[in-house]
Amino acid sequence: MSNLRFVLASNNKGKLKEMREILAELGIEVMSQKEAGIASEPEEDGTTFEENAIIKARAAMEASGLPAIADDSGIAVDALNGEPGIYSARYGDCGSDEERVEYLLKNMENEEHRAAKFVSSIAVAFPNGDVLTTLGECHGTLTYAPIGENGFGYDPIFYMEQFGRTLAQVSAEEKNSVSHRGRALRAMKEKLTEYFKENTIC
Numbered sequence: 001m002s003n004l005r006f007v008l009a010s011n012n013k014g015k016l017k018e019m020r021e022i023l024a025e026l027g028i029e030v031m032s033q034k035e036a037g038i039a040s041e042p043e044e045d046g047t048t049f050e051e052n053a054i055i056k057a058r059a060a061m062e063a064s065g066l067p068a069i070a071d072d073s074g075i076a077v078d079a080l081n082g083e084p085g086i087y088s089a090r091y092g093d094c095g096s097d098e099e100r101v102e103y104l105l106k107n108m109e110n111e112e113h114r115a116a117k118f119v120s121s122i123a124v125a126f127p128n129g130d131v132l133t134t135l136g137e138c139h140g141t142l143t144y145a146p147i148g149e150n151g152f153g154y155d156p157i158f159y160m161e162q163f164g165r166t167l168a169q170v171s172a173e174e175k176n177s178v179s180h181r182g183r184a185l186r187a188m189k190e191k192l193t194e195y196f197k198e199n200t201i202c
């Protein structure tokens, strides 16, 4: 199982670092799409986080001929019936994280019920056609204004009771320990461990 190489269906440096750290524990080396010499950008036309993660992982696997790993994530707000959900990255057609945060706060202006969750689905696609998926969630409440400088995306308005702060006010280690992606990745590590007991991948 050692020296196995996966392609990450993304060039996002933050995701690459997180995936490298966790999958290195299984002897898996993770390469970015750039390092693998591919530029796969499939249409993410799934209706769930899981479907979109599978679309991205399959496309990178087919382009590279190597096992590929992908994640699809976003924020789902109770009072907005789960929106923006899978449309989190393009919410309100806004061009930046700051604008998306403002747009979400505007849509929540007169709303007192502020429960929300981050969701991440991770998919691994193997050249033999096998696909593994996991899901991770992280629950919190929306603030009325952005607070904090760390993290990215909707972190400055995502308050977590256990920290007494937003995700933009905690360290990367604290965030990884509770985050949707951290949970989904650790679950994938468990699934891969089981998978490798029954399958030989070269």
Ligand code: IMP
Pocket: 071, 072, 073, 074, 075, 088, 089, 090, 097, 118, 151, 152, 153, 154, 155, 179
């Ligand atoms: P993607 O999975 O990289 O396409 O991200 C989808 C959207 O969800 C982006 O707009 C991100 O800003 C947002 N998002 C995903 N994960 C997080 C997170 O951990 N914190 C804040 N925003 C996130």
